[in-house]
Amino acid sequence: MSQNQTLPIVIIGTGLSGYTLARELRKLDTETPLVLVTADDGRSYSKPMLSNGFAKGKAADELAQADADTQAEALNARIMTHTRIEAIDPEAGRITTGAGTLDYGRLILAWGANPVRIPLEGDGMDALYQVNDLTDYGHFREGVAGARRVVILGGGLIGCEFANDLINGGFEVEVVAPDPRVLPALLPEAASEAVRAGLEEAGVRFHLQHSARAVHRTSEGVSVTLDDGRVIEADLGVAAVGLQPRTELAAAAGIECGRGIRVNQYLETSAPGVYALGDCAEVCGHVLPYVMPLMAAARALAKTLAGERTPVHYGSMPVTVKTPACPVAVCPPPADAAGEWHVEGEGRSLRALFRSENGDLLGFAVTGDCAGEKQSLSREVPAILPA
Ligand SMILES: Cc1cc2nc3c(=O)[nH]c(=O)nc-3n(C[C@H](O)[C@H](O)[C@H](O)COP(=O)(O)OP(=O)(O)OC[C@H]3O[C@@H](n4cnc5c(N)ncnc54)[C@H](O)[C@@H]3O)c2cc1C
Incomplete structure (x- = not known):
């Protein structure tokens, strides 16, 4: 498909990637028609706040920075909320949404990642909260009201951050993880131990080297059965076992995918005129689901879309884990x-x-x-x- 400059630039997703790209683009090009399509309500917010918003007493509405209408006006853009993309046709330059089809000049996939769902026995899977957007956070805040005991599945970055946030919020927190140590993908052993010790001193109880086998609903909340038969009773359960870049619709459209949607240093996918950034993208082999990389990608891609083809440059990308206990x-x-x-x-x-x-x-x-x-x-x- 030849890139048609009169058709809109269409961005799928209004997370940090989609909105940062739109904002950077508008600094360089105020005119090209811009459409953002999102499955959610289009409120802008800083996702890292979801795992330390509780102790700060922040409700979902307080974490929202602007609603979709405000964003649309500021960005001189049309924002289609509650509109899910169902298919992409790169040959025709067309996407199919729940609300009909839309032709694009250039298409940007900024549609994030899905929380991983682990297959567990029992009827309680749906009772586990997975907090990956503002709507999830709102439900979680409602669920946690009146709760006292929380069980968290996962000892990675998000599991540890929630554990620290909830222990600071006055809850009893137990963490179940199959690995022998916390943050195993990020930290060397000694540093993992320091974080575990800090969280334990704050009151978190860990069940490391144990998997959850089953989760059941109970009259009080959930019960999690471990692989050694022990049962943890809690008022509320949180699953934080990882994220999986959303690749299905891209792969179905014939766009090359690996661990994420594969793009080169110009954020170009294998389909002409289609780009990807953020949690859904695999940039030159790197899947880096953090804020700093997506900001760098958004700045480079904005220049490309405005006419100056620009590669993304990633410097070193340090990650701060929000565990004040350590x-x-x-x-x-x-x-x-x-x-x-x-x-x-x-x-x-x-x-x-x-x-x-x-x-x-x-x-x-x-x-x-x-x-x-x-x-x-x-x-x-x-x-x-x-x-
Ligand atoms: C709890 C938590 C804490 C974090 N803390 C940190 C931190 O401290 N530091 C850090 O660097 N990173 C942190 N991260 C990671 C960081 O927040 C993410 O890398 C970043 O927010 C991803 O933004 P995104 O726009 O790529 O994806 P998302 O924010 O997931 O946005 C995806 C967008 O796509 C839309 N969408 C999805 N599918 C469709 C579809 N089919 N059709 C239409 N729209 C669709 C969604 O509605 C949404 O608007 C954290 C992540 C989480 C979950």
């Missing part, structure tokens, strides 16, 4: 990097540096009082996608 910042080394972790410090304040055989710093994790070294260490770590 603050953490981490910049994981590349998955295939050769080298070793060197850990310094004591107690909860650790500086773990991943160095190559030549001594080059390829990644780091800093905890406790060392977490403030994030910026200075980030400057030493090589860029993920150099310019």
